[in-house]
Amino acid sequence: MARFEVPDGSTVQAYRFALDPTPVQARALASHAGAARFAHNHMLTLVKAVMDQRAAERSYGIAEEELTPALGWSLPALRKVWNQRKTFCAPWWPENSKEAYNTGLDSLARGLDAWSRSRHGLRSGKAVGFGRFKTARARRSVRFTTGTIRVEPDRHHVTLPRVGTIRTHESTRKLARRIEAGTARILSATVNQDSSGRWYCSFQTLVTAKTRPAHAPRSSQRIVGVDVGVRADGLLVVATPDGCEVARVPAPRSLSAAQRRLRMLQRRAARQHGPYDPVAQTKRRPSKRWRATQARIGKTHAHAAAVRRDVLHKATTSLAQQHQVVVVETLNVAGMRAKGGVRKRGLNRALADAAVAEVRRLLEYKSRWYGSELVAADRFYPSSKTCSGCGRRKPNLTLADRVFECDGCGVRIDRDLNAAINLARLGEPADAGEQGPAGSGPVAGRGATRETDPAKAGDAAGDEASTPHHHQVDQTGTASPQGEAA
Structure with missing residues (x-):
């Protein structure tokens, strides 16, 4: 069941702005994204270890009630275990906002829930595999739902928790006008980095009175x-x-127009000192020119x-x-x-x-x-x-x-x-x-x-800021039988 129901006459819309952070702010954003990845990987390791231990104990003939306690897969259960372990597994955790770790735990909870539902035929579409570890080259992203999240009145800056006020490449007047008029409310902010290295901030907002502009003409072809x-x-x-x-x-x-340039750059990268040594078949530190390419x-x-x-x-x-x-x-x-x-x-x-x-x-x-x-x-x-x-x-x-x-x-x-x-x-x-x-x-x-159903919770239009929270967890502190490998 959705946590948030969109009121009648409102819709969820996302506003996306390119950021122009200072070097210090860029490092802070990268640190938050890395913290989300660490929390995801650490708890996934723990989940796999508990599942393997329970499977081994079953093979020894141990009774079900005497098995190692199962680990809950819901977001609250994962957050509770993370808070108990973060002091010794991540002693640097106070350097980042708690929302960074919550982002990684939330993605893990969604992935495990999708895998469990797919295994038992409760999820439509292609089969979903078990959760995977996120590498350092994975897309950097972090989502803020609490704290100071606002668009500054000068319409060229946004403020995020722990990171501070960041300048934007473009004007934020479209969202600022709605907030000042009281027709929009910010629900969350998601910061991510694209393949070019540029950071973007997507505000998920609840917008009222979203209608066709008066200047937009209607065609005679209905x-x-x-x-x-x-x-x-x-x-x-x-x-x-x-x-x-x-x-x-x-x-x-x-993409077709960029193929000639891509071929040239990719051939250049193949001649440079990359992260993999084909002779020794080992990883190595890439050169600065390879990174630039x-x-x-x-x-x-x-x-x-x-x-x-x-x-x-x-x-x-x-x-x-x-x-x-x-x-x-x-x-x-x-x-x-x-x-x-x-x-x-x-x-x-x-x-x-x-x-x-x-x-x-x-x-x-x-x-x-x-x-x-x-x-x-x-x-x-x-x-x-x-x-x-x-x-x-x-x-x-x-x-x-x-x-x-x-x-x-x-x-x-x-x-x-x-x-x-x-x-x-x-x-x-x-x-x-x-x-x-x-x-x-x-x-x-x-x-x-x-397809004219009203907008559901989390339907962030435009450049989507986040996915809806649809957690239907039947766990009460421990995982249900469908929440672990047979």
């Missing part, structure tokens, strides 16, 4: 379908049920991600603000990239470069913000293989066929536009206020799913 692709000329193809193409957003292909590689990847994120945010915001009903397809992107090996690495890179799954995720919360409705077609709905003119299917359509030619009515139309028209027609029953049956109208196939 219902549109959105087909997502990976080609340079068609990242998003937007069309209406009557066959009119509304927009065509080109793919930025930022790795920093440039990280900046290149960060720039490509920023360009991609900018294009997707602008396109999805325009769709949610201008149209009443937006229909998207449900894509199993992980399955699309799962197999194929070397022969389809170009397609896999294009799928990753386009971030096709992000379109639906962004539209899910933006449609709630701006009062529009999002309809998701079934995963197996054949939008590309169905003729938008007569509804006849063409099962032998391949990815190389960019023009759809119907064998029945003879219509010849762009493949992506044809799919967008079929998707748009799925939104007509939703616009009428009812869910149409599967296969109704000219688009035969499965039905669609309406």
Whole structure:
């Protein structure tokens, strides 16, 4: 059960700002992130040791009630044990905020709970493995929920516990205005470092009266379908049920544009003194030039991600603000990239470069913000293989066929536009206020799913600051039978 319920008329939104810390503040942030990693790894070691000890005792025939006491996996249980052990295992613990250690324990509790639920069939999706140790190269992140967390009135500084007031690269006026007006309240702050080495602070806030801006125009096309692709000329193809193409957003292909630079930098790094000695097959201290090259590689990847994120945010915001009903397809992107090996690495890179799954995720919360409705077609709905003119299917359509030619009515139309028209027609029953049956109208196939539920706790929109706390723990001080290895 969620710890926090979002009040009616409010939503949870995240505001993300790039930080410009001093060298002392950067070291403090790195220390907090390292403390979170240490707490996670230390308690994971203890959990594994207790599980192994109990398994060994069972093999000796020891009765269940005489086994070594189990260690609880809930966040309160892990925090209680950590507080008992931190004095001798981490004598430097007062140097950082308690929120740093709580961040590591919280991630461990979530991982163990997900693994336990996945083992017993209580969690949907792919199987979740047992928790892993976090290495020094893992992403640095720490979350603050208590203490002094605020945006300064000068709109160029933020204040965090133990770290102090940090300057931001950009203005914080959007969040500051809402806080001053009393329409926003900060719930938590998450600080993380990206691949380029830059620190960011994401404020998770409770915002009231989040509606469509008055200056945002409504389009005359109430219902549109959105087909997502990976080609340079068609990242998003937007069309209406009557066959009119509304927009065509080109793919930025930022990762493909950076490939030449990445190849040059990665070859340079391979010639330098790296962290691994291939001759002795041992770890070694990397050179300063290798570290500098790795920093440039990280900046290149960060720039490509920023360009991609900018294009997707602008396109999805325009769709949610201008149209009443937006229909998207449900894509199993992980399955699309799962197999194929070397022969389809170009397609896999294009799928990753386009971030096709992000379109639906962004539209899910933006449609709630701006009062529009999002309809998701079934995963197996054949939008590309169905003729938008007569509804006849063409099962032998391949990815190389960019023009759809119907064998029945003879219509010849762009493949992506044809799919967008079929998707748009799925939104007509939703616009009428009812869910149409599967296969109704000219688009035969499965039905669609309406996704207009209110925001749940922790649904941090935009750049998400954190994940929701959903702990359903059936432990009372000790782990339940499902909380340990058999």
